[in-house]
Amino acid sequence: MTRRTGAWFVLPVLLLALSAHAQSPAPDSGRRANELDTLLTYKARIHRHFADERVTVLEGEAEVRYRSMTLRAERITVRWDEHTLLAEGVPDTAWEKAPGRGDSIRVVRFRGEPVFIDGTEELRGHRMVYNFKTGKGQVVRGRTELEGGRYEGGTIKQAGQKTIWVAGGSYTTCELNAPHYHFSSSKMKILVNDKVIARPVVLYFGRVPLAFLPFAIFPHTRGRQSGILVPHYGQSELEGRYLRGLGYYWAPNDYFDASGSIDFFERSGWMLHFGTNYAVRYLLRGNITGSITRKNFVYGQNVRRWDIHISHAQTLDPTTSLQVSGYFVSDRNFYRDLSADLEQRLRRQLQSNATFSKSWPGSKNSLTLNLSETRDLDTGSSIRMLPQVSFYHAQRSLFGSPPRGSRPRWYHSIYYAYNLRAYQRISRAQAGTASSLSTSEEERVANHSLRLSMVNPGKIFGWLQLSQGLNLSEDWFGQAKDYFRRDPTGPVTSRTIHGFFARHTFNYQATLATKLYGLFTPHLGPVEAIRHVVSPTLSFQYSPDFSNPRWGYYEAFVDRSGREVRYDRFGGTPRGGVQALRIGVTNLFQAKVVQGEKEKKLDLFTWDLSTAYNFRAEERKLSDLTWRLRTLFLPMMSLSVDATHSFYQQAPPGEAPQYLWADGGWKRGSFVRLAYLRFSADVRVSGKRRTLPAEEQPSEEAEEEEPGILLPGETPRYQPGKAFEDFTLTWRASVNLSFELDKRWLPERRRYYARISGLELQLTRNWRLAYGAQLDLRERDIVYQRISLHRDLHCWEAEFDWVPTGRDKRYYLRINVKAPQLRELKLEKWGGRAGYLGYGSMY
Structure with missing residues (x-):
């Protein structure tokens, strides 16, 4: 049929x-x-x-x-x-x-x-x-793909639901019919979702066998898999031969993983790395990484050195969160000696903090509890905030909103905001970098402030906007300084007294603002019109001199020269007072561009100027005139100019400065002088974007899948930043040119710098070049430079990284398989004085 x-x-x-x-x-x-x-x-x-x-x-x-x-x-x-x-x-x-042959055959x-x-x-x-x-089956010349790899078998027999036998099997991540490399095994037993047992296993390059194992056992599960970490072998000038990264990776489930690895050195001992990650989507995420060694790799001292980094983020509910981050090291030179990342080595402060945040959106309230420590690695000093509590009530109308349908009254434009802050600060200062002696100072402070503001609902004369603000602040202290003299002509000394003390301060500000518009119609090509928006402001600021003894916050004494000296009892109390007029002008230049039937508004550049006059200042009543010019219309370039002009003559320290127009200076036209100038140009350009094959496109879900362990030896704080960032662009460049002239103090200072932070060029289809440098143009010196080459080898890739100058002198050569699951199949070569991490002098 x-x-x-x-x-x-x-x-x-x-x-x-x-x-x-x-x-x-x-x-x-x-x-x-x-x-x-x-x-x-x-x-x-x-x-x-x-x-x-x-x-x-x-x-x-x-x-x-x-x-x-x-x-x-x-x-x-x-x-x-x-x-x-x-x-x-x-x-x-x-x-x-x-x-x-030119003919065809059947x-x-x-x-x-x-x-x-x-x-x-x-x-x-x-x-x-x-x-x-x-439930048994057989496949002749079977082939399949799984997670970027291709499996083939001469004969595949299914011996049950969970067992598969393969004769003449091979595996590769190369998609060619004649792959550049593959693993081959004459006999394989596959336990589905468990493991693969193969014997023997031969690594082929083309048709040439290169490596042999009598048998091997591989995991046969999706995603992360527990197993042994493949070590790296190399040689260092100081440490001799080494074996790095020998360890074990443990992934018991989708929410947690951990690893540990050890580095062995022929001449200097060992270094242990450990790390763990955990993540529950939408709930929490964190990691703990660290290392420990009993060898100082630079100076040859047998001391124990270690570091730990902790990071934790948790969402308790939609309005409550917890953030924890901490760095802990054994000594101040740990990262300077053992990290190849330039920014990490130059960072001389370690910051750790834990923050609990809670907000109430309906009532506009928020609460923050923070524990933090900042440690200076150079001086050994530290500041601890144990704890710091902040409560904030966001701005809202003091008298509420007007009834629906009624006209707002003037008092509806009065707003208030409230802030409460309390902390205990413990400051420790070390007597010297080599000294174990230190001094400690403890301070307990609480303050709360109320801000009242009002924006005039109407405009004065129809074009002038008035806004006012009053800040009231009260600070509470658990201790204060008491200054005294033991005899009338002796030095002033102090002692700390404990109790409850309060300090009340306030300031007031009123601002007048308006906008002026100017329009030009040059008709230059597609530019139909240019608009100039001028936004002048005139503000008055008032704050009394809280250093006056009548407020009770300062104590005054007369020194031997007859000059009155005032001492702050609490620290941070405003002194001098402010009664100033401030003038500011913001200029925005815009263009109307017409292209065919379409027109658009384009912001060209801004120019901001400001100065002030403080009637209560004892000297330099007239503040410097500062201005900034910044371009907005260039899509691939930004230019900025910052300048400061002084109205005073340069004077030696201790002498009161004179106006430039004093002593006949006005006759010479001396009214203002250039005190500071900085010019900066940032250029970011790139070529066309290449289309990646579908198999190389990043997965949209990849970023949220699994934690994925990062060993300390692979974390940014240990390794230099990536030289290549975007392989889809044919070329890209990021260049910064800066010029700085500082004449505020004698002698004046000039600096000329050029920074090339990201230059990448696709030389050919397979060769790519990256270059980065910082140049001191005035001294004609190359402060830092880095040259990197990348070669695409189809299913393999090669990269050469070279820093030829400075303390970071090094080179690094790596040839590896592209596929993520086989990136450990690679050849590496390091060079450098401290070749263990690939940095330092090469000679």
């Missing part, structure tokens, strides 16, 4: 098994072990049913679906009595050009070879046989 159709057929398999013979016994009430327990769906251009033989043959793009499995082939044969399914391609002839090719799909997994082969009674 033959029927040609393109339709789908859904048949109960039990009925199919019984429809050929009416005399077959009726099925039992329960299902038999050899019967399928669901529906089988199939289609084909031609399908034949042979009732006597109980055989079904599907031909022409045949497809069979069973549960989540799909089988496609040019021909599929089902033998119901034998419970077997055979899928195979059919031979076909084609004319192809003969290798090395060859036989197989068309429609079977493809088996189960969920996201796909298996291809020349011939497939499956027994759906015993």
Whole structure:
């Protein structure tokens, strides 16, 4: 019986098994072990049913679906009595050009070879046989892909639901039919979702065997897998031969992983690294990494050195969170000696903190509890805040909103905000970098402040906006200084008295602001008009002189020269008072650009100026005139100019400065002088973006999948930053040019710098160059430079990193497999005075 159709057929398999013979016994009430327990769906251009033989043959793009499995082939044969399914391609002839010849020859090719799909997994082969009674099967010349790798087998036999035997198996991440490299094994046993046992295992480059193992056991699970970390071998000028990164990685579940590794050095001992990550999506994420060694790798002293870094972020509920971060080191030169990351080595302060935050959006309240420590690695001093509590009530109307439909009154524009802050600060200062003596000072402070502000609901004269603000602050102290003299002419000394003390301060500010508009119509090309927006402000600031003894915050004494000296009892009390007028002008230049029928507004640049006059200041009543010019319209470049102009003559320390126009200076036109100038130009340009193949596109879910361990030897604080950032761009460059002139003090200082922070160039299809440098143009000196080359080797890649100058002199060569799961298959070569981490002098 033959029927040609393109339709789908859904048949109960039990009925199919019984429809050929009416005399077959009726099925039992329960299902038999050899019967399928669901529906089988199939289609084909031609399908034949042979009732006597109980055989079904599907031909022409045949497809069979069973549960989540799909089988496609040019021909599929089902033998119901034998419970077997055979899928195979059919031979076909084609004319192809003969290798090395211009004529064509007739060859036989197989068309429609079977493809088996189960969920996201796909298996291809020349011939497939499956027994759906015993669950066993066989695949001839089978091949499949899993997580970027390609598996092939001469013969694949399924010996059960969880066991697969492979003869003549191979594995590679190279997609070529003749791969550049592959692992080969004559016998393999695969325990599904468990492990793969192979013997022997041979690594081939092309057809040349390079490495051999008598047997090997590999994990056969998706995602992260526990196992031994492959070490790196190399040689250092100071430490001799070394073996780095020998350890174990443990991934018990999707929420936690940990690892430990050790480095052995021929001349200096060992260094241990450890790390752990944990993450629960939308709830918490963190890691702990560290290292310990009993060798100072630079100075040869047998001392124990260590570091620990902790990071934790947790969302307790939508309005509550906890953040923890901490750095702990054994000595102040740990990162300077052992890190190859330039920024980490130059960072001379370690900061650790833990912050608990809670907010109440409906009432505009928020609470923050913080514990922190800042340690200076150069001086050994530290500041601890144990704890610091802050409560903030965001700005809101003092008298509420006006009733619906009514007109706002003037008092509806009065707003208030409240802030409360309390902390205990412990400061420790070390007597010297080599001294163990230190002094400690403890301070307990609490303060709260109330800010009242008002924006005039209408405009004065129809164009002038008035806004006012009053800040009231009260500080509470648990101790204060008491200054005294033991005799009338003796020195002033102090003592600390404990108790409850309060300090009240306030300040007031009023600001007048408006906007002026100017319009020019030059009609220059696509530029139809240029608009100039001028925003002048005039503000008055008032704050009394809280150093006056009548406030009780300072104590005054007369020194031997008859000059009054005032001492602050609490620290940080404002002194001198402010009664100042401040003038500021903001200029914004915009352009109206017309392109065809489209027009758009473009911001060109801004120019901001400001100065002030303080009536209460004893000297320098007139503040410097400062201005800044910044471009906005260049998409790939930003230019900025900062300048400070002084109205005073330069004067030696201790002398009161004179106005430039004093002593006849006005006759010479001396009213203002340049005191400081800085010019900066940032250029960021790039070429066209290349389209990556689909298999190289980053996954949208990859960033949120699993924690993924980072060993300390691989973390940013140990390794230099990446030289190559974006391989999809044909080229890119980031260049900063800066010029600085400082004439505020004598002698004046000039600096000219050029910084090339990210230059990448695709030299050819496979070669890429990266360059970074910092140049001192005035001294004509190269402060720092880094040259990197990258070579694409198809399924492999090679990178050479070279720092030829400075303390960071080093070179590093690496050739490795691109695939993430085999990146440890690589060849490395380091060079440098401290070749252990690849930095330092190369000679």
